[in-house]
Amino acid sequence: MTRLALLWHQHQPCYVDLRRGEAAMPWVRLHGVKDYWGMPSILREFPGVKAHVNLVPGLILQVEAAAAGLQDPWLRLARIPAEDLTGEAKQAILGTFFMAHEDNLVRANPRYGELLAKARGADRWRPEALATGDWRDLQVWHNLAWFHPLLREENAAVKELFRKQRGFTEGDKEVVLAAQRGTLAGLVPLHRELQEAGQIEITTTPCWHPILPLLCRMESARVAMPNVQLPRAPALDMEDDARAQLARAVAIHRERFGRNPKGLWPSEGSVSPEMVALVEEAGFRWMATDEGVLESSLGADFRRDGRGVASQASDLYAPWRAGERLSIVFRDHTLSDLVGFEYKRAEAEAAAEDLVARIRAAGRAAGPDALVTLALDGENAWEHFPGLGVPFLRAFYRRLQEAKDISTVHLGQELQDGPPPRRLERLWSGSWIHRNFQIWVGHPEDNAGWELLGQARSSLLAATKAAGADPRTGPPPKSLLSLPKTGLDAAWESMFAAEGSDWFWWYGEEHFSPVAGTFDALFRGHLQNVWAALGLPVPPALLRPIKAGAARAPAWTSPWALLEVRIDGRRSDYYEWISAGHYASAKDVDVMDRSSAWIRDVYFGFDRKSLLVRVDTQGRAKDGLGSRKLAIAFVSPSGKTVTVGADGRAEGCGAAAAAAEIVEVCVPLGGLDVVPGERIEFFVEAASGPASQRVPAREPISVQVPSEDDDRVRWLV
Numbered sequence: 001m002t003r004l005a006l007l008w009h010q011h012q013p014c015y016v017d018l019r020r021g022e023a024a025m026p027w028v029r030l031h032g033v034k035d036y037w038g039m040p041s042i043l044r045e046f047p048g049v050k051a052h053v054n055l056v057p058g059l060i061l062q063v064e065a066a067a068a069g070l071q072d073p074w075l076r077l078a079r080i081p082a083e084d085l086t087g088e089a090k091q092a093i094l095g096t097f098f099m100a101h102e103d104n105l106v107r108a109n110p111r112y113g114e115l116l117a118k119a120r121g122a123d124r125w126r127p128e129a130l131a132t133g134d135w136r137d138l139q140v141w142h143n144l145a146w147f148h149p150l151l152r153e154e155n156a157a158v159k160e161l162f163r164k165q166r167g168f169t170e171g172d173k174e175v176v177l178a179a180q181r182g183t184l185a186g187l188v189p190l191h192r193e194l195q196e197a198g199q200i201e202i203t204t205t206p207c208w209h210p211i212l213p214l215l216c217r218m219e220s221a222r223v224a225m226p227n228v229q230l231p232r233a234p235a236l237d238m239e240d241d242a243r244a245q246l247a248r249a250v251a252i253h254r255e256r257f258g259r260n261p262k263g264l265w266p267s268e269g270s271v272s273p274e275m276v277a278l279v280e281e282a283g284f285r286w287m288a289t290d291e292g293v294l295e296s297s298l299g300a301d302f303r304r305d306g307r308g309v310a311s312q313a314s315d316l317y318a319p320w321r322a323g324e325r326l327s328i329v330f331r332d333h334t335l336s337d338l339v340g341f342e343y344k345r346a347e348a349e350a351a352a353e354d355l356v357a358r359i360r361a362a363g364r365a366a367g368p369d370a371l372v373t374l375a376l377d378g379e380n381a382w383e384h385f386p387g388l389g390v391p392f393l394r395a396f397y398r399r400l401q402e403a404k405d406i407s408t409v410h411l412g413q414e415l416q417d418g419p420p421p422r423r424l425e426r427l428w429s430g431s432w433i434h435r436n437f438q439i440w441v442g443h444p445e446d447n448a449g450w451e452l453l454g455q456a457r458s459s460l461l462a463a464t465k466a467a468g469a470d471p472r473t474g475p476p477p478k479s480l481l482s483l484p485k486t487g488l489d490a491a492w493e494s495m496f497a498a499e500g501s502d503w504f505w506w507y508g509e510e511h512f513s514p515v516a517g518t519f520d521a522l523f524r525g526h527l528q529n530v531w532a533a534l535g536l537p538v539p540p541a542l543l544r545p546i547k548a549g550a551a552r553a554p555a556w557t558s559p560w561a562l563l564e565v566r567i568d569g570r571r572s573d574y575y576e577w578i579s580a581g582h583y584a585s586a587k588d589v590d591v592m593d594r595s596s597a598w599i600r601d602v603y604f605g606f607d608r609k610s611l612l613v614r615v616d617t618q619g620r621a622k623d624g625l626g627s628r629k630l631a632i633a634f635v636s637p638s639g640k641t642v643t644v645g646a647d648g649r650a651e652g653c654g655a656a657a658a659a660a661e662i663v664e665v666c667v668p669l670g671g672l673d674v675v676p677g678e679r680i681e682f683f684v685e686a687a688s689g690p691a692s693q694r695v696p697a698r699e700p701i702s703v704q705v706p707s708e709d710d711d712r713v714r715w716l717v
Helices: 027-044 057-067 073-079 087-096 102-107 110-119 132-144 149-154 156-164 170-185 187-196 212-216 218-222 239-257 273-281 291-298 333-345 348-366 386-402 411-417 444-467 488-498 502-506 516-533
Strands: 002-010 051-055 200-203 286-290 327-331 371-377 406-408 581-584 599-606 610-617 629-636 641-644 656-659 663-668 679-688 691-695 701-704
Touching: 002 027, 002 348, 002 411, 027 051, 027 057, 027 149, 027 170, 027 187, 027 386, 051 057, 051 187, 057 170, 057 187, 057 239, 073 087, 073 132, 073 170, 087 132, 102 110, 102 386, 110 132, 132 156, 132 170, 149 156, 149 386, 156 170, 170 187, 187 200, 187 239, 200 411, 212 218, 212 239, 212 273, 239 273, 239 488, 286 291, 286 411, 291 327, 327 333, 327 371, 327 411, 333 348, 333 371, 333 691, 348 371, 348 386, 348 406, 444 488, 444 502, 444 516, 488 516, 502 516, 581 701, 599 679, 599 691, 599 701, 610 679, 629 663, 641 656, 641 663
Parallel strands: 002 051, 002 371, 002 406, 051 200, 286 327
Antiparallel strands: 581 599, 599 610, 610 663, 629 641, 629 679, 656 663, 679 691, 679 701
C-alpha cells in the first residue's frame, strides 16, 4: 500500500499597515471566497480522502480582520456609488478591477468579459466607453467573479447575482460584499469542522512567514552559496525572533483549532540544522520540505526515469528523523510542480489519471512502506485551470477514494504510530527553490532590505532592553484591528511582519510583478512603523524605494542583428546566438517559479531566409526528447506548427532541426508563407503525456521579419 500525504499551503503576506489598520491589496478577501473556502469544500465531497491544509497564522489574522470589516483601497473603490465616480476613481478601477485571470475569471463570466472588451483600447483604458450602469456592474463583478464555483451554488444570494449578470443596483453591491464577509467569517470554523471529522490535519508555518534559517543564522546561506554577499548590519542575529514566530504560530493555531499543531511547513520549505532545535522546542512532531534538500543532505542524485520516478526511491519516499524527536518528510518536486504549473493545460480526467499513475509508480519503486508527499501552494494555481480547478480536483480525489493500493494519510498520526528509523546525519540548508536561499538574500536589493531591517531592529532591541520587558515572549494579538499604535508591542508586531519572506521574493531579478513597487512600499512601511511606534524619526533611506524598476518586465527581449547559426544542437560558438532575442522562464511575469520546468530559455532571430529558434532545457535536450515532443506553435501565420521528435528531426513547414545539448530549429520563411515586414508570433511547447509546458506563459513571442536592409541594426518588435 502506497501512503500519500497531500499538503495544500495557504498563505498571504501582511498586506495590513498595522499602524493605520488598512490593507494595501485585496487578495485575502478575494482568495478567501475562492480557494480558502473551495479547497476544504471540495474535500467534503470525498470523505475517504485525507489531506493537510496549511494555514499560515498571519493569513488567519487577516482573514478574521477582513471578515470584521478591514478596509482596503479596492474595497473603497467598489463602494463608491457609480454615479459619484470621479475621473481619477475610474482610472483606478480600470487599472485594478481586471487584475484576474483573463480567460477563467473575466471572460468566463460573459458580462465581465464584455466590460473588459468595452474598456480596453489598443494602447490605453477607455473610461469614456462605460456608462454609469457599466461602472456599477464592474464594481460588482470585480468581487463576484472570485466566488468559488461551489459557493456560487450554495449561497443563494451569490447564485442570484450570477443569474442576473447585469443591471446591478447599489444594493447588489452590498449583497456581494456581505456574502464575502460571511464566507470569510466561516473559514476557520469550516476547517475546524473538517479537522474534527478526521478528514484534514491542519498544519502551520512561523507566524508571519519568515525564512527561519536566515533568522536563526544568516550565514546558513553560504552552505549552498559559498560566495554569496551577505547584508552588513547590526542585529541580524535573529534567533529569538525565530523562536517567537514559532511560539506565536502555535498559540494562534491552538486558539482557533483547539489543539496544538503537530506539523510545520517552514516558509518556502526553508530548513537548516540550526532551526531544528527551535522547531522541537515549539512542540512540533514533524515538518516537510522539498526533495532537493534531501538530495543535497545525502549527496544523492535523484534522477528521473521514463515514468518520472526518482532513483533512490526508497530514500525519497520515506520519512526521516531530523533531530531527537522531529520527523521530516520530503515532497516529490516533480509531482508537486505538475499540479502547480503543468496540468492546467491538460484535460482534467487525463491529468488526474496521469498524476495517480505517477504516484503508483513512485510507490512501487519505493516498496511496501512508501510515503509519497505532494505539497504545493493551494491558492494561486487554480485560477489557471479550467473550471477554477474543480474538474481536476474532483477527478483526482475520486481516483484516490476508489484506489485500493493508495491510502491518503495524516502525517501527525502516521509518524506518531511509526517514528522514522533513519536519521539524517546532515540536514542541508536550503529551500524548495533551487535548494538555496538565493531568492531572499545576496542580491543588492535583498541585502538593502535586510540592512534596513537590521538597523530598525537594533533600535528596537535597545528600547526593549531599556524597558525591562520583552513583548516577544508574550501572547500574539487577538485581532489585527485592536493592535496598539505605539509602544513596544506595536513595534515588535511590525518587525515580525517585516521579517516575512514575501518582500524579498520581489527584490532582485528572479521574479517580476506589475505591483512589485507596492510590495516594496509595504515592507518599508512595516519598518517605518517600527520607528514610529518607538517615537523615533524614520530614517530617510526608508522613504526611498529599494526596488529598481518595479514595472512589469517583458518576458523576452528583441533580436538586434541577423544570425549565422549552424544547426547542430550544440553550444558550439558563443557568438552564434549573441544577437538573438531571448525568452527566460525565470523572468516571465505570468509565472512565479518553474524550477523543475523542462524549457528554460528560448533564443530566436533570423538569417536571410529563415526563422531560427534555439531551446535550452533542463538537462540535455536530446535526453528529454525521449519522453516528450517539442513544438513551435505559430499564432501568426495561424495553423502552422513545427514539431521535433525523439530523433531530433523536425516536421512541418520544411523545417530542419538538431538536438543534443540544446535544440536548434531552422524554419524557412517560405514554409511559413511570410515576407519581410510581416509579423511572426509563436509559442514553444513541450508535451509529455497529458502534461505540457508552454512558453511564454500567456502572450506569444512576437517578432517582425526583417527587411532586405536589416543587417547589423536593431529592429523593433
